[in-house]
Amino acid sequence: MAEHPAYPVGLRLSGRRVVVLGGGQVAQRRLPALLAAGADITLISPEATPSVEAMADTGEIRWTRRPYEYGDLTDAWYALIATSDHTANEAASAEAETHRVWCVRSDDASAATAWTPATGRSEGVTVAILTTDRPDPRRTAAIRDAVVEGLRDGTLVAPHQRTKTPGVALVGGGPGDPDLITVRGRRLLAEADVVIADRLGPRDLLAELPPHVEVIDAAKIPYGRFMAQEAINNALIEHAKAGKSVVRLKGGDPFVFGRGMEEAQALAEAGIACTVVPGISSSISVPGAAGIPVTHRGVAHEFTVVSGHVAPDDERSLVNWQALAQGTGTLVVLMGVDKIGKIAETLIAGGRAPETPVALVQEGTTAAQRRVDATLATVAETVVAEEVRPPAVIVIGDVVGVGTGNQR
Structure with a gap:
């Protein structure tokens, strides 16, 4: 078995029985993802960490407060074996093999029938990393982090193949340090066709934009007979109506002395979709x-x-x-x-x-x-x-x- 790489697959566990043996730190780390997948979870363990116990108290999982017994994996689709008792882990692993239940072993990955990948999520995409021969948690986690961070901040370009929906995002850029913009704000910047930026926004981010993105300095918009804010509103509306994805990059938070609501109201009156991305207020x-x-x-x-x-x-x-x-x-x-x-x-x-x-x-x-x-x-x-x-x-x-x- 060691000569062949693991076959990657995504399990759809919604409503399906999943058994977790052991209520320690491993269970505490793995349970949130299983809950997010909609799994019907039974925890079997004489004790649990406070966080795991809280999940049982709120009804997110069922907790059977005793050690593992043969038969606990009956009708399970997936099992996480993570007790501190190696003998119990061996017995549970053997039961899983008998009942053809895919199982993960926290104490001995080589004896497991499934491995847990290092996973991360960004805007509807799940990134799951496995090493080809045997688990290497540190390496897989590092690769996972690099890919997810790249997707989030726009440095790893993965353009949507579907048609973009025109509209405007009012993005709070934070106090000035480009690292203090939110993950969502940075991603929207990377996907924008037009960016209308304030002087106090994180200017260093503008240099990272792709060449095709039109960057407009809000302070230099020709005002003509309009007052400054009205001219900015008109620019947002004009570009959005032209079918562009527009980001209004503002310093701090759009709604903390940022006149963001005036822009949102103008866009609403023009029938243009508007997304507000809060920012870290200065x-x-x-x-x-x-x-x-x-x-x-x-x-x-x-x-x-x-x-x-x-x-x-x-x-x-x-x-x-x-x-x-x-x-x-x-x-x-x-x-x-x-x-x-x-x-x-x-x-x-x-x-x-x-x-x-x-x-x-x-x-x-x-x-x-x-x-x-x-x-x-x-x-x-x-x-x-x-x-x-x-x-x-x-x-x-x-x-x-x-x-x-x-x-x-």
Whole structure:
């Protein structure tokens, strides 16, 4: 048998009896995939890990709390033998052979009639890797990871043969580091015909796009008689109606001061399908990259994210700065570098202590990241002296003093 390679096949186990012997770490790792396949699972084991026990408690599996006995594999289609008792494993393996039940052995792969491949999934595709002669878990896992990662991030190009469905994806690109975009966002980028990108999006990703992809800088769209956002909306609609798959690549998250909903509404009014892919908001990720937790036990039980693009005394401001001044939680200000002096003045006048720590994190998560510390009383002059420029995330509160001080 060792002279012949294993024959790869996909088992359709939905509604079919599967027996798992042993409730330890092997079962804990294998059960989720069997459950996802819809298998009717019976676990036979005197004890189980807390995670496996939870599956039994919620009714996902049936648990017979005793050691293996001959006859347990009757009517099974597939068996996973993973007890710590080698004698019981041998007996169960012999029963499986007698009843022609395909079985996996965790203790002795050479005695098994089936091997478990290293598997991964990406967008409706299951990747299963087996070595040709005998299991090599580390190698198969490494190959699996490389293939799945390539499919997810678009570096392994496997184009769909079916016709693409035109539409727009509003993709949150994260705070700037290209590695912080979501897996789904990166995949949609790799499949796009047109990408309309913000200045604050992860620009390094654009260089990875195939040559045929049209990349449009949202800041350079000719506005004509339209205001900027209306012009962007029109560009999205125009390309989608031309039958293109369009990605609107935005910095952070599309719905956190990103005007994503305005674009989604415009697309809905035009009858164009729209997918929203959330992104990692800079309001949390940038402080984290600089070693600042926005919450910390015993220091801050809440955090508030506000836009600082208009000053507190501007009639357009919708922020209740008086309430924020009287709060005790962390305050994260986005787009507020040029207004921070007025913001600090308003917070102090409303009750926040002048010595409240402030951190400004410029170009967060990128190679140019830097952190500048101050207090509410000194932040206005510090911004000028240190020449802090947008984009920068401003963190106000005691959490600034408990961070690791991580800096790039």
